[in-house]
Amino acid sequence: MIKTIEGSRAIAEQAVYCEPEVVACYPITPSTHIAEELAKYYANGAIKKFIAVEAEFSAISALIGASAAGARTFSTTSGQGLLLMHEPLLAASGMRLPIVMVVANRAVSSPLNIWNDEQDTITQRDAGWIQLYAKNNQEAVDLVPIAFKVAEQAMLPAMVCLDGFILTHAVEQIDIIGKEDVKKFLPEFNPEIKLDPENPVSLGVYAGPAHYQDFRKDLEEGMQEAKKIISKEGENFGELFGKHYNLILAHKCEDAERIIVGIGSLVDNAIEVANELREKGEKVGVFHVRTFRPFPREEIRKELEGKIVGVIERDISLGASPPIYSEVSEAMQGTQTIISSFVGGLGGKTITRPIIRNAFEKLKQKNPVREWIS
Amino acid sequence: MTKSTNAHYYAPGHSGCPGCGPSNCMIQVTDAIGKDAIIVNATGCIEINSSLYPNSAWRLPYIHVLFENTASVAAGVSAALKAKGNNHTKVVVTAGDGATYDIGFGAVSGMFERNDDVLYICYDNELYANTGVQRSGATPYGAATTTSFVGKEVRGKQTQKKPIVEIAAMHRIPYAASASIAYPQDLKMKIEKALKHEGAKFITVNSPCCLGAGFDGSISIKVARLAVQSRLWFLFEYENDEFKLNFNPEQKLPVKEYLSLQKRFAHLNEKEIALIQKQADLNYGRIKKLCGIK
Ligand SMILES: Cc1ncc(C[n+]2csc(CCOP(=O)(O)OP(=O)(O)O)c2C)c(N)n1
Ligand code: SF4
Numbered sequence: 020m021i022k023t024i025e026g027s028r029a030i031a032e033q034a035v036y037c038e039p040e041v042v043a044c045y046p047i048t049p050s051t052h053i054a055e056e057l058a059k060y061y062a063n064g065a066i067k068k069f070i071a072v073e074a075e076f077s078a079i080s081a082l083i084g085a086s087a088a089g090a091r092t093f094s095t096t097s098g099q100g101l102l103l104m105h106e107p108l109l110a111a112s113g114m115r116l117p118i119v120m121v122v123a124n125r126a127v128s129s130p131l132n133i134w135n136d137e138q139d140t141i142t143q144r145d146a147g148w149i150q151l152y153a154k155n156n157q158e159a160v161d162l163v164p165i166a167f168k169v170a171e172q173a174m175l176p177a178m179v180c181l182d183g184f185i186l187t188h189a190v191e192q193i194d195i196i197g198k199e200d201v202k203k204f205l206p207e208f209n210p211e212i213k214l215d216p217e218n219p220v221s222l223g224v225y226a227g228p229a230h231y232q233d234f235r236k237d238l239e240e241g242m243q244e245a246k247k248i249i250s251k252e253g254e255n256f257g258e259l260f261g262k263h264y265n266l267i268l269a270h271k272c273e274d275a276e277r278i279i280v281g282i283g284s285l286v287d288n289a290i291e292v293a294n295e296l297r298e299k300g301e302k303v304g305v306f307h308v309r310t311f312r313p314f315p316r317e318e319i320r321k322e323l324e325g326k327i328v329g330v331i332e333r334d335i336s337l338g339a340s341p342p343i344y345s346e347v348s349e350a351m352q353g354t355q356t357i358i359s360s361f362v363g364g365l366g367g368k369t370i371t372r373p374i375i376r377n378a379f380e381k382l383k384q385k386n387p388v389r390e391w392i393s
Numbered sequence: 394m395t396k397s398t399n400a401h402y403y404a405p406g407h408s409g410c411p412g413c414g415p416s417n418c419m420i421q422v423t424d425a426i427g428k429d430a431i432i433v434n435a436t437g438c439i440e441i442n443s444s445l446y447p448n449s450a451w452r453l454p455y456i457h458v459l460f461e462n463t464a465s466v467a468a469g470v471s472a473a474l475k476a477k478g479n480n481h482t483k484v485v486v487t488a489g490d491g492a493t494y495d496i497g498f499g500a501v502s503g504m505f506e507r508n509d510d511v512l513y514i515c516y517d518n519e520l521y522a523n524t525g526v527q528r529s530g531a532t533p534y535g536a537a538t539t540t541s542f543v544g545k546e547v548r549g550k551q552t553q554k555k556p557i558v559e560i561a562a563m564h565r566i567p568y569a570a571s572a573s574i575a576y577p578q579d580l581k582m583k584i585e586k587a588l589k590h591e592g593a594k595f596i597t598v599n600s601p602c603c604l605g606a607g608f609d610g611s612i613s614i615k616v617a618r619l620a621v622q623s624r625l626w627f628l629f630e631y632e633n634d635e636f637k638l639n640f641n642p643e644q645k646l647p648v649k650e651y652l653s654l655q656k657r658f659a660h661l662n663e664k665e666i667a668l669i670q671k672q673a674d675l676n677y678g679r680i681k682k683l684c685g686i687k
Contacts, residue, residue: 040476041469067476070468073503077465080458080500084433084469087456090476092469110458214431214454214470216482221449223457230446 021194026156026186027052029193030095030121033160035060036198037167037205039093039119041085043070043078047100048133049183050123054095075100079107079118086116087222089213091167094118097183098125098139105143108176112147112238114223117170117208120148121163123183124283126366134367135183136333137283141311141342147238149177149245150312154268154286156186156193158309161262164196168205168252173245175238182284184367196260204259242313249310266315268307269322271297275304277382278323280330280347282308285370289331292375303379308343319350327357327382331375331392333364344389357385363392400452402428407443407450412610414600414617415439415516417574419487422514422598423453425584429481431474433467433511435488435497436460438522438602461496463488464504467511475510483588486513491521493597494530494555505564508592512584515557515595518602526605530555533625534672535665536657538605543660553672559683561595562631570630573599575617579628579639586632599626607656619651624673627680638684648673 022029031053034042042061044054061069068085072078075096082092096104101122111118122140126132140150151166153159159181170177181187196204212220226234249266257263270290272278279289286307293303306322308315328351330344339345344360351358361378364370374393381388402423409416415438423432434440434457443450444457458466463486471484493501493515504511520538521527528541532550537543541550561569567590572580580598587594601617603610620626621640625648628640648670652658661669681687 041472043469043472068472070472070507070509072465072468073499073506076462077468077500077503080462080465081469081472083458083462084456084466084471085473085476086469087466088431088470088473088477090473092473106459107462114458214456216429216431216454219452219454221444221451221455221457224444224446224449225441225457226446 020197021192023190023192025052025188025190026159026181026193027188028056029156029160029195030163031056031060033163033195034093034121035065036196036201037164038091039066040090041068041070041082042066042093043072043081044094045072045075045078045096045100047075047097049125049135049187050095050097050100050121052187053121053123075103076107079104079111082118083107083111083114083116086118087114087214089210091208092118093120095121095123097123098127101139101143102127105146108143108146108148110223111176113234115174115241116176117174118176119163119166119170120176120178121159122178122180123187124180125183132366135185136365137180138334138365140178140180141334144312144342147175147242148312149173149175149310151177151179151310152282152308153179153181153186154284154307156181156189156191159186160193160195161256161264164201164205165252165256165264169245169248171208172248173241175241175245180283185284200260204256246310246313246315264309266310267318267322268309270305270307272304272306272322274302275326276302277327277329277379278304278306279375279378280306280308280323280328280343281332282311282343283333285331285333285364285375288370288372289375292372292379296379314346316350319347320354323347323351323356324354325356327385329359329361329378329382331361331370331378333370335362357387359387360389361392368393402452403443404450404452406448408445409438409442410604410610412603412613414574414602414613415489415518416442417613418516418598418600421574421577421580422487422584425581426483426485426588428453430483430485431456431470433463433470433484433486435463435492436523437489437492439487439489439516441523460492462500463492464497464500464511464513467513468504468507468509471510484511486511488513488515489522490515490517490519490531491529494557502564505561505566505593505595508566510591512587512594512596515597516600517597518600518605520602520605522602522605531557535661535669537660538657548660548665557597558595558629558631562636566593566595568594568630568632570596571627572596573617573621573626573628575614575621576628576640583630608654612654616651616654619646619654622646623648623651624677625651629680629684636684638680638686641686642677
């Protein structure tokens with residue numbers, strides 16, 4: 020059903036239709052509206068358990084317990100909240116618990132800044148969580164049931180990331196899939212192993228040098244395997260609801276000479292710019308790294324080989340190359356691809372269309388550049 | 394003595410030191426709780442001793458996540474059981490004093506305030522055993538640890554234990570108590586009582602660490618008993634908004650007898666021992682008042 024609704028509220032509604040049994044949240048801008056809305060659903064009986072925890076650290080910890088006990092679990096957070104979760108995030112993936120969390124991306128302290136960029140989730144890229152980035156609210160809403168389905172098959176936790184304020188607070192027309200329809204896509208969660216007195220198991224145990232690495236290797240293989248699951252379930256979702264998703268989105272990349280790569284809401288802006296430039300006869304395209312974890316290395320190689328590429332990102336890795344740029348560069352190793360890096364839009368600065376147009380223009384020079392933009 | 398069964402839920406084969414107080418505590422606690430329970434354990438000596446893959450000493454469903462989040466993990470387990478309509482399985486935390494008094498304190502308070510249906514057992518060995526005997530918020534005054542060193546200027550820990558039972562009780566949870574591995578009947582009674590209540594329950598159990606405190610493992614129970622008899626540990630409980638003293642150490646046993654058994658107190662001079670005696674007597678007065686004893 021199509022509604023005119025705020026992004027946050029649409030996400031909460033779609034999450035509720037996925038029937039999480041335990042939700043635990045702590046308010047932080049700009050994800051607060053999602054948490055508030057979930058609390059309202061709980062108060063009206065639409066969610067069985069909502070734990071109003073005393074900190075994000077406990078939100079994710081509670082969901083680890085709930086998920087291990089066999090419940091479908093959901094949370095939401097932003098910026099500092101996600102950073103406070105860091106230690107349990109790694110425990111959750113190590114224990115193969117398919118928790119789903121929506122992160123409304125926010126800059127990180129210090130200085131304090133509540134506005135949007137992607138530094139928070141990018142710093143958690145090695146935590147063993149699937150990371151899906153939405154380029155608009157419709158995508159964010161659709162990625163919620165997809166994330167549940169993928170997480171529960173891959174037995175890995177998943178984050179759906181969307182730009183704070185730009186998306187969370189935007190009121191627009193959004194198609195929400197009703198509860199009964201969601202059921203056609205998302206079966207009940209019934210894990211094989213869980214905390215159960217009838218069949219006692221020990222979870223989260225201590226592993227010495229003889230075994231520890233096997234667990235981590237297994238986890239990495241699970242992550243790689245998740246790529247196939249994301250593609251498959253994105254397709255299944257498309258067949259049922261007419262909205263198709265894949266690991267990545269390659270917009271007019273096939274015959275393009277110059278391509279802008281990005282994540283999040285700047286991608287939609289870049290697509291608009293590319294469409295304008297196409298009308299003027301310029302061969303340009305846009306590539307959305309919708310799935311940043313697991314990293315779609317093969318898809319990137321296939322779509323970007325031999326092109327002139329500019330990665331625009333709203334995050335940094337202090338003292339090193341920008342994260343998305345460096346991973347794309349690694350994926351293109353041994354090819355003739357020319358790759359430039361543009362970093363900007365931190366802490367709420369907007370990556371406007373003129374900035375993107377300018378980046379496309381810069382790529383004409385063919386020499387790779389590394390620049391701060393905006 | 395309570396009858397021991399051959400099939401403890403905390404099975405033999407764990408790697409605790411011979412005479413380990415916390416391991417003894419786990420046996421008593423799990424046997425009192427029974428089969429229909431889920432254990433949520435914090436990082437610490439018990440976790441390391443009991444869960445080395447591919448073995449496990451737990452005959453109950455068991456989860457360990459981190460050092461400082463057992464209270465929250467347990468809240469989640471409890472919520473999941475309730476969401477699934479299971480109102481019988483008990484959720485039991487077992488965590489050391491480091492996990493409880495110190496690093497996990499905020500989460501513990503949150504669990505109390507929300508009144509999550511969890512029995513939280515702190516096995517209090519008064520130190521961080523797992524990382525090699527460091528001080529915690531439960532380490533008593535004067536005790537030497539590797540982070541409350543006895544040097545020329547500072548001689549052991551200079552502050553007292555947190556009054557954790559009172560802190561728990563002041564959250565107005567349905568049940569809070571202090572127990573000891575040397576008083577198994579009392580501990581069993583407290584666990585059974587606690588489990589009758591829905592909501593957050595807290596029991597801290599004095600469980601001496603022979604290795605960390607420096608005494609022979611054959612006298613762990615004696616050390617625990619002397620702590621109670623010399624007014625350095627009290628057996629009391631909080632229920633229905635009232636405190637009750639379960640064992641009244643009216644006959645004063647000098648603290649010296651307890652202290653002299655342990656290497657961690659070996660450096661204490663007469664003046665320091667006198668100060669500890671004074672603290673013990675003051676604490677006794679405070680607890681009596683709390684429990685309405687004239
Ligand atoms: C965040 C974090 N900090 C430090 C540690 C190291 N550490 C593990 S167990 C422990 C002490 C545990 O003390 P306590 O809770 O009293 O249990 P015990 O070892 O005495 O059984 C410490 C400091 C850790 N695991 N996690
Ligand atoms: S060090 Fe202490 S707590 Fe750890 S196993 Fe030995 S006696 Fe038990």
